[in-house]
Amino acid sequence: MSAPRLDVDHTLDTAQILVCCGSGGVGKTTTAASLALRAAERGRRTVVLTIDPARRLAQSMGLTELDNTPRAVPGVDGSLDAMMLDMKRTFDDIVLAHTEPARAQAIFDNPFYQALSSSFAGTQEYMAMEKLGQLKATGTWDLIVVDTPPTRSALDFLDAPERLTTFLDGRMVRILLAPAKAGGKAYFKVVSAGFGLFTSVLTKIIGGETLTDLSNFVAALETMFGGFRERAQATYDLLKAPGTAFVVVAAPERDALREASYFVERLAQERMPLAGLVVNRVHRTAAAQLSADRARAAAERLDDSGGSELTAGLLRVHADRAGVAVREARLQERFSAAHPTVPVVEVAALAGDVHDLDGLREVGADLAGGKAAAVPA
Amino acid sequence: MADFPDVRLHVVSGKGGTGKTTVAAALALALASGGRRVLLLEVEGRQGIAQLFDTPPLPYEERKVATAPGGGDVYALAVDPEEALLDYLHMFYRLSPNGVAARALRRAGAIDFATTIAPGMRDVLLTGKMKEAAVRSKDGRHVYDAVVVDAPPTGRVARFLNISEEVSGLAKVGPIKNQSEGVMAVLRSPQTRVHLVTLLEEMPVQETVDAVAELEAIRLPVGGVVVNMVRTPLLSPAHLAAASAGTLDRSAVSAGLSTAGVKADDALVGVLLAEAADHASRVALEERGRDALAGLQRPSYELPLLAEAVDLGGLYELSTMLREQGMA
Ligand SMILES: Nc1ncnc2c1ncn2[C@@H]1O[C@H](COP(=O)(O)OP(=O)(O)OP(=O)(O)O)[C@@H](O)[C@H]1O
Ligand SMILES: Nc1ncnc2c1ncn2[C@@H]1O[C@H](COP(=O)(O)OP(=O)(O)OP(=O)(O)O)[C@@H](O)[C@H]1O
Ligand SMILES: [Mg+2]
Ligand SMILES: [Mg+2]
Numbered sequence: 001m002s003a004p005r006l007d008v009d010h011t012l013d014t015a016q017i018l019v020c021c022g023s024g025g026v027g028k029t030t031t032a033a034s035l036a037l038r039a040a041e042r043g044r045r046t047v048v049l050t051i052d053p054a055r056r057l058a059q060s061m062g063l064t065e066l067d068n069t070p071r072a073v074p075g076v077d078g079s080l081d082a083m084m085l086d087m088k089r090t091f092d093d094i095v096l097a098h099t100e101p102a103r104a105q106a107i108f109d110n111p112f113y114q115a116l117s118s119s120f121a122g123t124q125e126y127m128a129m130e131k132l133g134q135l136k137a138t139g140t141w142d143l144i145v146v147d148t149p150p151t152r153s154a155l156d157f158l159d160a161p162e163r164l165t166t167f168l169d170g171r172m173v174r175i176l177l178a179p180a181k182a183g184g185k186a187y188f189k190v191v192s193a194g195f196g197l198f199t200s201v202l203t204k205i206i207g208g209e210t211l212t213d214l215s216n217f218v219a220a221l222e223t224m225f226g227g228f229r230e231r232a233q234a235t236y237d238l239l240k241a242p243g244t245a246f247v248v249v250a251a252p253e254r255d256a257l258r259e260a261s262y263f264v265e266r267l268a269q270e271r272m273p274l275a276g277l278v279v280n281r282v283h284r285t286a287a288a289q290l291s292a293d294r295a296r297a298a299a300e301r302l303d304d305s306g307g308s309e310l311t312a313g314l315l316r317v318h319a320d321r322a323g324v325a326v327r328e329a330r331l332q333e334r335f336s337a338a339h340p341t342v343p344v345v346e347v348a349a350l351a352g353d354v355h356d357l358d359g360l361r362e363v364g365a366d367l368a369g370g371k372a373a374a375v376p377a
Numbered sequence: 378m379a380d381f382p383d384v385r386l387h388v389v390s391g392k393g394g395t396g397k398t399t400v401a402a403a404l405a406l407a408l409a410s411g412g413r414r415v416l417l418l419e420v421e422g423r424q425g426i427a428q429l430f431d432t433p434p435l436p437y438e439e440r441k442v443a444t445a446p447g448g449g450d451v452y453a454l455a456v457d458p459e460e461a462l463l464d465y466l467h468m469f470y471r472l473s474p475n476g477v478a479a480r481a482l483r484r485a486g487a488i489d490f491a492t493t494i495a496p497g498m499r500d501v502l503l504t505g506k507m508k509e510a511a512v513r514s515k516d517g518r519h520v521y522d523a524v525v526v527d528a529p530p531t532g533r534v535a536r537f538l539n540i541s542e543e544v545s546g547l548a549k550v551g552p553i554k555n556q557s558e559g560v561m562a563v564l565r566s567p568q569t570r571v572h573l574v575t576l577l578e579e580m581p582v583q584e585t586v587d588a589v590a591e592l593e594a595i596r597l598p599v600g601g602v603v604v605n606m607v608r609t610p611l612l613s614p615a616h617l618a619a620a621s622a623g624t625l626d627r628s629a630v631s632a633g634l635s636t637a638g639v640k641a642d643d644a645l646v647g648v649l650l651a652e653a654a655d656h657a658s659r660v661a662l663e664e665r666g667r668d669a670l671a672g673l674q675r676p677s678y679e680l681p682l683l684a685e686a687v688d689l690g691g692l693y694e695l696s697t698m699l700r701e702q703g704m705a
Binding site: 024025054150254285286287290294295298299301302305307308309310311312313314315316317318320321351352353 | 392393394579580611612613616625626629630632633634636637638639644645648649650651652653655656658659662686
């Protein structure tokens with residue numbers, strides 16, 4: 001049984017938003033950049049939103065300035081812009097857009113804001129979505145390719161914004177807001193017995209001063225809550241809109257493919273469109289007819305008979321590679337057996353890292369089944 | 378003689394997927410062998426240790442997961458921040474985990490808040506548990522001879538361990554501040570080492586080099602570098618050089634294949650030579666990685682790439698190698 005093949009060029013020519021997801025380190029950033037470059041070289045005005053690209057890749061895409069806006073990538077035969085997400089700055093911009101300057105400054109100075117905007121797990125995902133919404137709203141590009149943050153689980157990308165808004169809507173926040181709202185009276189409506197204990201314990205744990213900081217922070221943010229919720233909802237809807245497609249990236253390994261499985265199932269539940277699965281860094285051999293076992297046996301015969309040491313070595317190199325290829329193929333088959341309709345494409349493991357436009361082109365060509373990025377007729 | 382005889386708290390970090398959990402578990406087994414008692418702590422809530430030792434998910438309870446060669450026990454605990462917070466409240470405020478106050482806190486989402494959102498709080502709780510386990514004693518003796526932590530990846534480990542810094546902006550006085558200072562004192566002491574796991578690939582090596590600098594800058598004691606999933610070159614140095622230069626002797630290979638009873642057509646020889654060139658460039662990449670790591674001047678240990686994903690048997694194998702190389 002074999003999976004349908006992902007027609008990457010068709011996707012690149014027709015989609016408006018492509019989101020690259022997958023578990024940590026599988027090649028999301030590399031895939032996003034390769035897809036964007038290929039789309040641009042096929043004639044679409046393209047922008048790629050990258051997240052924490054490796055240093056050398058960032059440099060070769062001209063991503064040296066951290067100004068949170070897309071810049072043209074030099075050396076592209078087409079129109080490609082790229083940017084690196086600056087999560088704190090994106091958050092700051094939302095605050096600025098929703099509050100008058102004096103209040104915004106108070107928010108920026110608050111230690112809880114600083115922590116929330118720079119290190120709360122989920123903020124990065126939320127801000128990536130926020131940025132996507134902004135890029136889309138400008139109407140500047142035919143295609144927006146989005147990379148996603150390096151999380152353990154690809155699902156975090158879909159769950160994190162929800163977590164942030166739940167927190168901002170949460171009971172805890174309402175309690176902290178109560179004194180600001182109703183001069184203290186609301187306390188008793190919001191919470192029942194145990195509240196005295198509650199504040200006293202909280203004061204003990206985090207200290208009175210900290211509690212005040214926190215309360216101020218929450219009060220200041222409150223003006224924006226509606227804004228947060230609506231925006232998160234609007235971007236979430238964008239992910240379901242026609243023209244959006246998800247590309248799930250996985251390494252040919254058990255854990256990564258398992259994550260990919262979860263993600264594919266989740267997308268179906270959410271009715272979000274899946275373009276297909278990219279299996280990245282696969283090992284292939286052009287001499288599959290010589291199996292790992294036969295190659296190893298042949299090498300041993302040479303050892304025993306005092307034959308060519310070089311040939312024995314080459315046979316062992318081949319045996320390792322053929323063994324890996326078979327193992328990877330088996331894992332991939334298992335995925336496709338569970339998800340027989342999901343289109344799949346493989347990208348070979350290159351000998352070194354992918355850190356320049358030529359490397360991205362090579363990955364792009366592999367994604368498209370070995371074709372050069374010819375402009376469609 | 379082992380390299381870290383006085384260390385009680387071994388923190389294992391490394392780039393994601395390099396084998397932190399595997400190495401932490403192998404190190405715990407190695408340290409336990411010969412009759413010692415070691416606690417393996419997981420702080421990222423993924424039950425990776427339970428999977429590795431093939432036991433059901435760990436409850437919030439220190440529980441024996443393996444017996445070391447020559448006697449000795451490995452206990453494991455997956456530290457859950459919420460439970461750790463209730464622990465902490467219990468310890469410092471005699472607040473019963475099932476009492477009214479704890480329930481009120483829970484209902485209001487305060488526990489969730491404190492453990493996931495209040496910045497630094499989670500790390501204070503987790504590192505607090507590490508320290509507590511490392512110094513815990515009963516009847517004048519340490520309960521554990523060593524504690525091994527399966528720590529967050531290199532990108533986050535310095536921040537994770539540097540909680541006093543994290544907390545100082547938020548809690549200026551009070552128990553959290555005191556607590557974090559106590560933890561820092563242990564982390565910076567000769568009882569602690571942070572070990573780094575890496576592969577011989579560009580990114581993990583770079584992250585290791587960066588992490589060493591980062592940890593040293595905040596005065597945390599770096600221990601050894603564990604190079605994991607090492608593959609031995611399958612060709613001699615001369616053949617590797619010729620393979621990358623494209624000057625391997627085709628006819629010798631062809632003849633060799635015939636001797637070995639493999640039908641030697643041109644296409645096959647071409648493929649083998651190309652695969653050899655790939656192999657040579659990978660070996661060269663690995664050599665560069667080794668050189669960069671050698672520059673760190675840290676004790677270093679190598680673990681081979683095992684044929685299959687690591688199971689319990691593989692774990693014992695790896696732990697023996699760590700012992701033989703003097704890490705434990
Ligand atoms: N096909 C490939 N062949 C060789 N190297 C590759 C390939 N794809 C990716 N890489 C390399 O693997 C490393 C990780 O890739 P990348 O940064 O794209 O992963 P990621 O999924 O974005 O990671 P993170 O989860 O950390 O964001 C990089 O060094 C990249 O150059
Ligand atoms: N020496 C080895 N030989 C073969 N496989 C190994 C070796 N070390 C680790 N592995 C395998 O590599 C994978 C990753 O290992 P492990 O889970 O220990 O990494 P990790 O750094 O803890 O990952 P994460 O960042 O996801 O927590 C596992 O499948 C493990 O079995
Ligand atoms: Mg990335
Ligand atoms: Mg792990």
